[in-house]
Amino acid sequence: MITAEGITVAYGRRRVLDGVSLSLARGETVGLRGPSGAGKSTLLRVLALLHRPAAGTVSIDGTAITGTRYTVPAAVRTRIGVLFQSPRAAADPRLSLADIIAEPLRVARRSDISARVADLADTVGLTADLLSRRPHAVSDGQLQRACLARAFAHTPDYLLCDEATTMLDAATQALIATVITDYQQRHNAGVLIVTHDPALMTRWADRTLDLADLPATAR
Numbered sequence: 001m002i003t004a005e006g007i008t009v010a011y012g013r014r015r016v017l018d019g020v021s022l023s024l025a026r027g028e029t030v031g032l033r034g035p036s037g038a039g040k041s042t043l044l045r046v047l048a049l050l051h052r053p054a055a056g057t058v059s060i061d062g063t064a065i066t067g068t069r070y071t072v073p074a075a076v077r078t079r080i081g082v083l084f085q086s087p088r089a090a091a092d093p094r095l096s097l098a099d100i101i102a103e104p105l106r107v108a109r110r111s112d113i114s115a116r117v118a119d120l121a122d123t124v125g126l127t128a129d130l131l132s133r134r135p136h137a138v139s140d141g142q143l144q145r146a147c148l149a150r151a152f153a154h155t156p157d158y159l160l161c162d163e164a165t166t167m168l169d170a171a172t173q174a175l176i177a178t179v180i181t182d183y184q185q186r187h188n189a190g191v192l193i194v195t196h197d198p199a200l201m202t203r204w205a206d207r208t209l210d211l212a213d214l215p216a217t218a219r
C-alpha cells in the first residue's frame, strides 16, 4: 500500500494542501476529484515522489520514503508509474516513440531494451511503424499510449494518472482505460485516477475521494 499522511504543500506563501492523507492499496482503483486548483495534481506529484512536501510522509508498505526523484533508490521509485494529462508536455519531441518508451530502461541500464520496448509497445497497442516516428508525426492518443508504455517500463505496483485521458476522444479514452485495467489485473496494481469526468470516475473507480473531504491526520 502507498500512503500519504499529513501532506502539506505551499507554493510561496500559498498553502495548497494542508495535512492531507490518503492511501492506495494494490489492486484497487481510487478516483480523486475536487475543484480546479484544489491541489489534486500537487498531491499526485507528492505521491509520485516528484515533489517534496513541506510536511507529511509518503510510505510504501509502511516504510517512509525520504527524498524525491533520483535521491530515492531506484528499486523504490520504480514501483510508481505516472501518466500525465498532456503527452506533448511529457515527451521529448526530438525522440522517436521507441526512444521515449526506452528512456527509463536506459536510465536503469537494462540489457534487453529492444525486446522490452517491443513488449511494452504491444501491451499498449502501438504498431512497429509508429515506434520509429517522432511525436509531431503521431496523434495525441498514440503519443499518450507511448507515455503509458513508458510508465509501465519497470512494471510499477502503483500507477498514478493525472487527467490522463482528458484530451482524448471517447474511443481512445476507452482504449487507454482498457489497457490500464488489463495491466492492473495482471499485476495487481493500485491505480489512482485524477479526473473531472464523473462518468469516467463512476465507471472506473472502486472508491472516490474528494480532495475537499480528505482527512487531515490531525482531524
Ligand SMILES: Nc1ncnc2c1ncn2[C@@H]1O[C@H](COP(=O)(O)OP(=O)(O)OP(=O)(O)O)[C@@H](O)[C@H]1O
Binding pocket: 011, 016, 034, 035, 036, 037, 038, 039, 040, 041, 042, 043
Ligand atoms: N509549481 C507551482 N508554483 C506555484 N503554484 C503552483 C505550482 N503548481 C501548482 N500551483 C498552484 O497550486 C494550486 C493547485 O494546483 P494543482 O495543479 O495541484 O490543482 P488541481 O486540483 O490539480 O487543479 P486542476 O483540476 O485545475 O488541474 C493552483 O492554484 C496552482 O496554480
